[in-house]
Amino acid sequence: MNKIVNKENFSENVVKLEVEAPLIARARKAGHFVIVRVWEKGERIPLTIACADEKKGTITLVVQKVGVTSTKLCDMQVGDEIVDVVGPLGKATHIEKFGTVVCAGGGVGVAPLLPIVEAMKKAGNRVITVLAARTKDLVIMEKQMREFSDEVIIMTDDGSYGKKGLVTNGVEEVILREKVDLCVTIGPAIMMKFVSLLTKKYNLPTIASLNTIMVDGTGMCGACRVTVGGKTKFVCVDGPEFDAHQVDFDEMLMRAGAYREQEKADMYKIAK
């Protein structure tokens, strides 16, 4: 059992949870994820670790209400216990001194981007972070990002905060003004697809961290398979990070909808 020790509502649908998981807090690195099951008949879903406190023995997860499990998770309170948290899973981010790194995050993808920004900075990179959201209230973790970034560019769809525009506008602005050596992007699949298309145009190597449907998270089921460079890969053990220019994002978007009908029916049950 993993107790929730802290909870912060970032917005109506986005919640930050600090959860007791001492062994994971100690072993995790930037890029790792966990599998979470919220109750005895719950499903197993993957969530990327936003940060960890080894001394307190906790990890932080940022969750957006999307489906059944994420909704139940967001509704949990401090003191509640999550029945299963297992990890850290996946391959850690490859960190080295690349030069200038642009980290582009959108939605709750900003949370798992934080440890990468931190690690890239500590490895001696110049880090420029682009945070994107629909509107001002949905911009998250700006303060923590500023701590490890040389510059933070904020993009909102409606222009209510930072600059008006999409994440791709922010990334392109940087590419046009200075030499960039690597781009790291985490966010909704559709966003990563467009970041990837943009950076491909400029031949800028780009890493995307994929979030797919998973059951076990340890390589056993193959639910998470994606096509990368024409080959089938498992996000859980081969990823979650891949060369974005090789990822078949259209297939990934299609596969993300595999259980949409069932999910709709289940959401209806929750609402009742």
Next chain:
Amino acid sequence: MAEDRNVAWREELRKTIKNKERIEIPRVHMNELNAHYRARVREEVNQGLTVEQALMESKRCLDCPNPTCMTGCPVSINIPGFIKNIERENFLEAAKVLKETSALPAVCGRVCPQEKQCESKCFYKQKLGKDAVAIGYLERFAADYERESGKVSTPSIPAKNGKKVAVVGSGPAGLSFAGDMIKKGYDVTVFEALHEIGGVLKYGIPEFRLPNSIVDVEIENLSKMGVKFVKDCIIGKTLSMDDLKEQGFQGVFVASGAGLPRFMNIKGENLIGILSSNEYLTRVNLMDASDEEADTPIFKGKNVAVIGGGNTAMDSVRTALRLGAQRAMIVYRRSEDEMPARLEEVKHAKEEGVEFMTLHNPIEYVGDEKGHVCKMILQKMELGEPDASGRRSPVPVEGAIEEIEVDQVIVSVGVSPNPLIPNSVSGLEVSPKGTIVVDVFMQSSIPTIFAGGDIVRGGATVILAMGDGRAAAKSMDEYLKK
């Protein structure tokens, strides 16, 4: 062994019925649920033998001076020893004899391919041209009798020897290793990656073939004996091998199983509705996805094709029927003779209405506008020359292509070893196939690490995994005593 056979009661028992009469008794039939009824429910298909049936069947065993059946058993169970105890109506003693060599007799009695092992070497089969003694049914009978009697014998545990050992994985290999080591006085902890103990016995083999309650009893027994279980803990991820050493574990037995499902890498294989048998069975068995209350979703296909001819393929196709499939098909590229599945599974599947499309191989899947599979394209095959496996290899019949409508495809063409441990332990010798290399003592290239089951074999049976657990326990005990 010979001594055992010469004990007075066995000699007496042999004389009670003439062999001539014994061999006239026909082989017992397993009591099964009606095929029409069972194909829609999760209840166990095989209902077991009654006392009368078991007694009658036990009389068929001739208590041969040279029991060839035992040579067919990967763990050399004392087969006549337990069967003759059934004949003298000492069922609890029969169970005890089984437990001397098998950690999970109730499981093996249900899932072993007896017709390829012990029963294939039975005197009846070899010399008389008759049906073999139903060794598997009798094994199950004795184990079930003991469990249901409430008089399960917990072996006496010696004083602790002060040494800690760790087990990675709680499937058949890990459980049998744990049982043996606790009996030798070790402090044993089993680490499991999933949220349930039992490995493939839980996530893989369906309820209608091996009820979870039976596996749970075995796990409870191990707990009572002092084995500690830690769930949600992945060795190589949550804790490293070095962490285990630091925590005082002197030996580690790796039984992490065959993780990665194989796909065929054909066009359209990543369409929605195409999944591995591992995913399908895990959703249904481990996550209980067909239960209304469970959160895990499952797509219940109407026209379901299962690709492959092994036990997992049979489990998947029969599960599909139980989830409401109107058409459930096995698509297998060789002929039925080459199918690796147990005979009983093939028989049960046919009785339940599964269609067998042998000598067919999928070459492409076609999807609808939403990316959901709607059609499979099959290449007809014929048998050519025997290949490396000794089976006649299938070759395509030129131009013979067939299209079949499907809304779900379950790919069950084998698994590769789970890469988590091989990838995370430096200095561990791993084969090109990804299996851990061990010597005859199940010891790996790192002396304190032993391994067994599918992580070594790449995909085998429950009984072989259990045999490995046993062998590794014996070797590690000797190694740690040095």
